[in-house]
Structure formats: structure tokens, C-alpha cells
Amino acid sequence: MKKILLVQPRIRKSLLPSIPSVGLGLLAEVLEQAGIDYDVIDMELGYKYPNLRKKILKTNPDVIGFKMSSLYYEDNYALFRMLKKEFPDIKIMVGGAWVSTVKKQVLVECPEVDFGVVREGEETLIEFMKGVSLNKINGLIYRKGKEIIQNEERQSIAELDSLPFPKYRKFELSKYLSRKIGIITSRGCPYQCIYCTVKNINGRQFRIRNAKGIVDEIEYWYKKGIIQFSILDDNFAQVKKRVYDICDEIEKRGIKGLSLSCSNGIRADCVDYDVLKRMKEVGFNYLCFGVESGSNKVLKIMKKNETIETIEKAIINALSLGYSLDLFFVVGTPGETWKDIEDSAKVAMKYPVKSYFFNLIPFPTTELYEFIKTNKLFLIKPKVYLNMDSLSLNTPVYYTKEMSAKQRKKAYTMLQKVSNKSRQNMFVIRYGKFKGRAYSYLVRINERFMQDIFNISPDLYKLLSQIYIFTVKVLFNFQTFYKKQGAEK
Ligand code: B12
Numbered sequence: 001m002k003k004i005l006l007v008q009p010r011i012r013k014s015l016l017p018s019i020p021s022v023g024l025g026l027l028a029e030v031l032e033q034a035g036i037d038y039d040v041i042d043m044e045l046g047y048k049y050p051n052l053r054k055k056i057l058k059t060n061p062d063v064i065g066f067k068m069s070s071l072y073y074e075d076n077y078a079l080f081r082m083l084k085k086e087f088p089d090i091k092i093m094v095g096g097a098w099v100s101t102v103k104k105q106v107l108v109e110c111p112e113v114d115f116g117v118v119r120e121g122e123e124t125l126i127e128f129m130k131g132v133s134l135n136k137i138n139g140l141i142y143r144k145g146k147e148i149i150q151n152e153e154r155q156s157i158a159e160l161d162s163l164p165f166p167k168y169r170k171f172e173l174s175k176y177l178s179r180k181i182g183i184i185t186s187r188g189c190p191y192q193c194i195y196c197t198v199k200n201i202n203g204r205q206f207r208i209r210n211a212k213g214i215v216d217e218i219e220y221w222y223k224k225g226i227i228q229f230s231i232l233d234d235n236f237a238q239v240k241k242r243v244y245d246i247c248d249e250i251e252k253r254g255i256k257g258l259s260l261s262c263s264n265g266i267r268a269d270c271v272d273y274d275v276l277k278r279m280k281e282v283g284f285n286y287l288c289f290g291v292e293s294g295s296n297k298v299l300k301i302m303k304k305n306e307t308i309e310t311i312e313k314a315i316i317n318a319l320s321l322g323y324s325l326d327l328f329f330v331v332g333t334p335g336e337t338w339k340d341i342e343d344s345a346k347v348a349m350k351y352p353v354k355s356y357f358f359n360l361i362p363f364p365t366t367e368l369y370e371f372i373k374t375n376k377l378f379l380i381k382p383k384v385y386l387n388m389d390s391l392s393l394n395t396p397v398y399y400t401k402e403m404s405a406k407q408r409k410k411a412y413t414m415l416q417k418v419s420n421k422s423r424q425n426m427f428v429i430r431y432g433k434f435k436g437r438a439y440s441y442l443v444r445i446n447e448r449f450m451q452d453i454f455n456i457s458p459d460l461y462k463l464l465s466q467i468y469i470f471t472v473k474v475l476f477n478f479q480t481f482y483k484k485q486g487a488e489k
């Protein structure tokens with residue numbers, strides 16, 4: 001194969017992305033290093049089929065490689081059907097969470113897909129593009145006549161430092177909502193939460209990049225004027241010593257004024273006051289904790305391997321150091337009762353933080369999925385709920401012995417009110433009663449309704465969001481707030 005077009009498809013209802021896909025950025029960079037011709041299009045930037053078509057006609061690829069998530073997978077199948085009809089000679093390849101989870105099933109369900117890449121794609125893609133015999137490429141799924149062949153799984157990449165970091169050369173960086181770069185500093189997770197599919201994509205072995213390489217990545221962008229970085233790891237602080245090394249390296253190089261976040265969640269049991277303090281010193285200011293539940297009984301069922309006491313300790317430490325915090329909870333764990341849900345609500349209301357509640361979604365291959373399937377508890381078939389906004393609609397996709405569908409709906413409605421109230425409280429504490437409430441409503445409008453209700457174009461959305469953020473900053477003295485926080489600690 002000579003040339004590949006990498007595509008991030010747009011999933012229904014997704015808002016304008018704030019940062020480009022790190023996964024595709026990495027694939028692009030390894031292609032670049034290997035001297036293989038490639039191009040990229042991120043359809044989440046508002047591109048529809050005619051734009052993709054135009055890009056294909058312009059770049060003339062031999063293969064199109066899609067990053068595919070499990071949610072709304074049928075929308076992607078529909079896109080592949082359209083493409084194959086119009087470009088029958090171009091091969092279609094998929095990688096990412098969905099194919100890593102259900103593997104061969106993708107090629108069975110969608111005859112238009114020619115190749116699937118399971119788990120980490122860097123090495124598989126390069127071997128494929130270099131023309132290695134298909135039967136010798138680990139991690140590849142392909143067709144041989146009518147047969148679908150799934151090769152042996154590829155071992156996880158042991159030396160993450162052997163990979164380049166994404167430079168997004170062919171991405172339209174200026175079109176993203178923020179001037180922020182996402183960084184992955186580790187892969188794999190040793191824990192076994194019953195709802196999680198990370199094991200399918202990255203495996204259980206925790207692998208790390210070293211501090212030097214990570215700070216090289218930060219410094220590369222810093223020299224280009226970027227100061228905001230979002231660490232997207234599942235488990236950034238698993239090895240505390242490495243966190244200290246990263247902080248030391250940032251300081252040693254004199255990189256100042258950074259705004260760093262762990263926006264994808266950080267395990268509360270992996271951070272203590274000292275490490276949070278050190279992180280704050282070099283520019284970390286925003287963290288998300290995946291609390292999941294306020295009840296130890298439920299945390300145990302989930303196999304989260306944490307207690308609510310540990311989590312609350314981390315929340316208190318982070319708040320006392322002046323971090324902005326978001327807490328994420330899930331609803332619907334088997335065994336969870338109304339009382340447990342109230343415990344979650346109490347934790348959410350106890351602190352000046354933003355709290356979010358999501359329905360627990362059984363992704364195929366997880367322990368949760370097998371439990372619901374074995375006990376015949378589905379209210380909606382997986383094929384249907386994976387193709388709707390099941391995370392945040394008030395439509396439970398299964399029920400449990402402890403909570404009927406009706407109770408689940410009631411709980412979800414109650415928890416959304418808690419979520420709104422908790423963030424309003426936070427803003428009221430920060431800005432006073434009037435401004436705090438006003439700010440809380442503005443945030444809700446921006447997050448939930450703007451693009452959905454008015455169906456505006458991504459460019460207009462970006463412009464309005466920028467005006468909005470500017471206005472909010474002026475009105476609410478954001479900068480002053482952060483400076484004041486810093487000075488007090
Ligand atoms: C960061 C992250 C996000 C960020 C992405 C930010 C960005 N711009 O990069 C945001 C917040 C946007 C996000 C959104 C969502 N996410 Co997410 N996300 C993650 C997370 C934590 C890390 C992903 C990552 O960057 N990994 C590092 C890079 C290097 O790996 P990668 O992207 O997986 O890509 C590699 C391989 O998958 C493969 N590959 C991927 N695409 C392709 C394409 C080709 C052609 C090839 C050959 C290979 C290939 O090769 C890449 C390099 O090794 C994962 C958890 C995890 N560890 O995977 C969850 C995860 C992938 N997300 C998940 C979910 C559910 C979602 C959402 C659906 C949530 C929602 N509410 O809408 C959306 C879907 C968005 C979309 N358009 O697809 C689930 C997926 C579950 C499943 N089985 O499908 C995961 C596994 C989290 C979890 N614990 O359950 N996510």
C-alpha cells in the first residue's frame with residue numbers, strides 16, 4: 001500500500017473537539033518517521049461526507065484508516081457503505097476501541113471493512129503499509145476469500161519511549177476549540193473494574209514513558225507558544241516517583257506558566273498531599289477524580305479497589321491546594337440501592353466541585369456485560385444502546401434486582417439535579433450568589449445546548465464559544481481568581 005488517509009469520524013451529537021486525537025496523531029507520526037505517504041481528516045471538525053469525498057479525490061489514498069469508538073458504531077458502518085459504493089477499490093481499515101473489543105465481529109457485520117487492527121496500532125500499521133504478508137502481521141484481521149482471519153494478538157509495546165510523540169503536522173490545529181495539547185504518558189491498567197474495556201485496548205500491564213521524553217513533548221509545544229496540556233492517561237500517578245521526576249524535569253528546564261490538567265481522571269489512591277503539592281508547583285491546576293460511587297459497598301462490587309475515605313481524602317487535599325476539581329460518578333451498578341445513590345449524592349454536594357453522573361454502560365467483554373447478559377437484565381439490546389446516547393440519556397439500558405427501570409429513572413433525574421446544584425454551589429462560593437448562579441447557567445447553556453439546540457456550524461460554535469469564554473473571564477475575573485488562589489497557598 002502506498003498511501004493512507006487517517007480519519008477521525010464524527011460521532012453523533014459530539015461537540016467541536018477541543019484537541020486532536022492523540023491516537024491518530026501518534027499513527028501519523030510513525031507513518032511520517034517511516035517515510036510512508038499519509039494524510040489526515042478529522043470529521044469532528046464539522047466535516048460531512050462531501051468533505052471526506054473531496055479529500056479522498058484530492059489525496060487518492062489506497063487505504064482509509066478510521067478510528068472507531070463503540071458508541072454509534074452503526075453510523076460508521078453506514079459511512080463505510082457509502083464510501084465503498086463510490087470508491088470500491090480503496091481498502092477500508094478500522095482501529096480503536098470498538099474493533100479491539102469485538103474484533104472479528106466488525107468484519108462480519110460490515111462487509112465493507114477490509115481490515116481491522118486490534119489494540120495498539122503503530123507497529124501493525126507500519127508492517128501493513130510496508131507490505132508484510134498479511135498472515136504475518138500480528139494484531140491484524142483480514143479477509144481471505146469468504147473467510148475472516150484474525151491473526152495472533154500483538155504484544156503491547158513495551159518501550160513507549162521508542163515511539164515518537166505526535167506533532168500533528170497534517171492536522172488543522174487552529175480549528176480546535178482550545179489551544180491545548182493532549183498527552184499520553186502511560187498505557188495499560190493493572191486494575192479490574194467490572195465495567196472497563198481498557199484491557200482490550202492497552203492490556204493490563206502498566207507501561208510508562210520516562211520524564212525526559214514527556215517533558216520534551218511539553219517543551220516542543222511550549223516553544224510554539226502552547227501552555228495548556230491535558231494528560232489523558234487512565235492512571236497518570238500510578239508511579240509516584242515518575243510524577244516527581246516529571247515535575248523536576250519541567251522545573252529544571254525553566255518551563256514556566258504551564259496550565260496542566262488530568263482531565264481524564266486520576267486515581268485518588270495514587271495521589272497524596274505531597275505529590276499534589278509538587279504537581280501544583282509546576283502548573284497542574286485541574287483534576288478529575290473518577291469517584292464512581294459514594295458507597296464502599298458499591299466500590300467493592302465494581303472492583304474499584306479504592307474506598308470512599310481514600311477518595312475523599314484526595315478531594316480534600318486537592319481542594320486545599322487550590323485545584324479545580326471535577327468528580328465523575330456512575331449510576332446503575334448491580335447491587336446499588338437507593339441508599340447507595342444517596343451516598344453518592346452526598347459526596348457530590350459536600351465539596352465545592354463540579355460533579356457529573358452517567359449511566360453505567362455495559363460494553364461487550366466486560367464483567368458487567370456478562371453479568372447483565374447471564375441474568376437477562378437488559379431493557380434495551382446492546383446493538384440499540386450502543387447506537388444511542390446511553391451514557392447521558394435518562395433511559396436505563398438494564399435493570400437490577402435492587403433497582404427497577406422506574407427507580408433508575410427517578411435516581412438519574414435526582415442525580416442530574418444534584419449535579420446542577422453542586423456546580424451552582426461551587427460557583428456561588430467562588431463568585432457570590434448572583435454571579436455564581438448566572439455563571440452556572442451560562443456553563444450549562446454552553447455545555448449542553450448551544451450546538452444541539454441551535455444546530456449551528458462548528459466554526460460559528462467556536463466563535464461563539466470564544467466570545468463566551470472571553471466574556472466570562474472579564475465578568476468573573478477568572479485570572480484574578482487563579483492568581484489569588486496561587487498566592488494564598
Ligand atoms: C482520552 C480519551 C478520550 C478523549 C480523546 C481526546 C483526544 N482528542 O485524543 C475524549 C474525551 C474526547 C474521549 C471521548 C470518548 N471516549 Co474516550 N477515552 C480516552 C482514553 C482515556 C485514552 C485514549 C487515548 O488517547 N489513548 C492513547 C492512544 C495512543 O490510543 P488510542 O486512541 O486508543 O489509539 C491507538 C489504538 O486504539 C489504535 N487505533 C486507534 N485508531 C486507529 C485507526 C487505525 C487506522 C489504526 C490502524 C489503529 C488505530 O492505534 C492507536 C495507537 O496505538 C481511553 C481509554 C484508553 N486507555 O484507551 C478512553 C476510551 C477509549 N473512551 C471511551 C469512550 C466510551 C468515549 C466516548 C464514547 C465517551 C462519550 N461520552 O462520548 C467518547 C467517544 C469520542 C469519539 N469521537 O470517538 C471508552 C471506549 C469504550 C469502548 N469499548 O468503546 C474508553 C476505553 C474509556 C473506558 N474506560 O471505557 N475519550
Ligand code: SF4
Nearest residue numbers: 189191192193196234
Ligand atoms: S482504574 Fe480506570 S482504567 Fe483501570 S480498570 Fe479501572 S476504570 Fe479501567
